Amino acid sequence: MKAIFYIGHHKVGSTSLQKFFSENSHALLKSGILYPAVESHGLAHMTRNALAGKDTQTDLPINLREPHNALAFRMLSQLEGVTVPPYHKELPATPQMKFALRNQIAELEPHTVILCSEVMSNFGVLAPDMIDQLMRMFDTSDLDLYCTLRRPDDYLASWHGQRLKFNHKMRPLRGAATANYFEGIHFDYEKMLRPWVEKCPHATLHIRSYSDVVASGGSVEDFVAQVPVTFPKKLKTTASANPSIPRALMEFARIGNHNLSPEDAHFLRQFLIRAGSSMDIPPNGEVELFGAENRALMMDAFAPIHAYLSQITGKDAFFADIADMANVRPVSEREANEQGLRQILMALQHITIPDNIRAFFETFEFSDEYQLPETHI
Template identity: 45%
Template sequence: MKIIIYFGHHKVGSTALQTYLARNTLPLLREGILYPAVESQGMSHLLAQAAGVQTKPDLSCMNLREPHNALAFRMLATKNNGKTPAWHGALPGLPAMLTTLRHQVEVLQPHTVILCSEVFSNFGHGHEDLIQKLHHLFPDAEQELYCALRRPDEYVVSWYGQRLRFGQKPRALSDGAALASTKGIHFDYQKVVEPWARIFCGAHMHLRNYNDILSAGGSVQDFIDQVSCKFPANLPQHGPSNSGIPRAAYEIVRRANHELSSENAGQMRRFFLDMPTSQLPVQNRDVELLGEGTRHDLAERFKPIHDYLNKVTGEVAFFPDIDEMRIARPISEQEATARMLDSLVPDTLQSDDLRIFVSQLKQILC
């Protein structure tokens, strides 16, 4: 038996890959490929499909779509005496989840097991014992690893948007938030990769540049192309992926998270998440959120990390376009924010509180 572990990173298409695996769990299983459930809710949805009660997977069920995120969060919570995210609901204890996983392997006898979670990337920084636990889960299995990495300046900006989307209240990227992220797994990719490479010594590890993934057709196609598993042809690949807040709206949402009630801030976030790309006054690729000074500092701090990736992969430059980290985008955050505010039609906002908030921001920022 072979076990393939996708251990991240964040913001590189993991949701699309998990959606593909969840949508096609039963067809894959018929071919000997197991994307296992880890708790009763996900298992119940799979049983409903197998029994014909559900004609198609309910991909709104987080524990069906992203079961190994639930597993990873439970592993972290068990170690740290913490809580798992509310969106996964009430999860069983870790021993029960691992037993559920093992029983499926024992009963179904797959030739390949796929565990897929971007949250696994968090294990590399101070949680090596959790990587060991996964390594020992099926000690006699052939092991294979896959990790996708995004050029760090692009990643820092994208992850910051994810934090805003979750309602967090960070400083602006240009006000220190970008440099504050450089010590952890959201910038130091060596901390992500090295413990997995060491603990899974001898396992075939695919380290993939996000640009190459996009060129291959996206996260699903690249995973299928790279790992040593023959997937059935003609299974549907396309599905929902994480939507993002437009970069021209980052500062508006950041201030909303700080200044508005949680309900109103949530409405503000949803407004921008639902905004069609055709309505954006500035395209994401043109907005500069870091500033030249921060870009220079990030590039210098990333040099030894990039050297490590080059050494591990044997490539001259894992990120061939790494020098573009230093190049600022053409439209400043201030200008992009002002254009976004000017483009907003008050009547499209859900409440008087939001209309007042936007009106006040226009006076301050425009």
């Protein structure tokens, strides 16, 4: 039996990949590929599909769509100070999840098992022994590890936006917040990957650059093309599943997270995602969030990490465009925000939104400091 583990990273199309596997789980299983459930709802859904003889649902609940994130969070919750996020509800204990995995493998006898979890990217730093636990669950020497990595400046900008969506209260990337990431897995990809590589010495590695993944058509297309498994034809396709706040509007979400109630801040973030898709604002790649000094710091700090990535993948340069990380984007964050605010104020003349959100925009003032203290790095 072959096991394939997608181990990250975040913000590289993992949600679309999980949606693809979950919404095609019955078709995949009929061809011998198991995307296993980890709790009773997922097992009941598999039974429903088996009775119907087809995949019966799209837009599945998160425990069904992202079962292996649920598994990874439950495993990590054994650590002091780590809890399962509230959106993964009613999960069984870790041993029951492990039994569910083993029993599905024993009874269904798949030739391939796929686990897909960006949360597992935390194992190497927080608890490397959890990699060993995972290996013991599957008892196979035929293992592939798949991981997609974005160039750090592009990734940190997207991760910053993802954290804003979860109502984190942060400093802006143009300040000290950038350097605060340097010691963690969201910048130090070697720290994330090395424990997996060392604990799985016989695994086939698929370490992919996000730009190559995009060029191949997306996360689903690249995964299917890279791993040595024949997938059935005519599977359901998926669209982008994790919309982001445009970078030209992120500062409004950041300040809103500080100054608004959780309910109003949530409404604001959803408004920015929806409105941003139709606004005439600079595209993400043209907005400068870091500044020249932080870009220089990133180049220096990432050099040894990039050397490691290049070495384990056998490439002269893992990120072929790594030098571009030093280049300041053409539109300043302040300029992009001002463009966005002008258009939002015009739109407010024609739409109905909560009074607190309207007042937030109508009284918004830019300052030289242009930042608020953060409560989370």
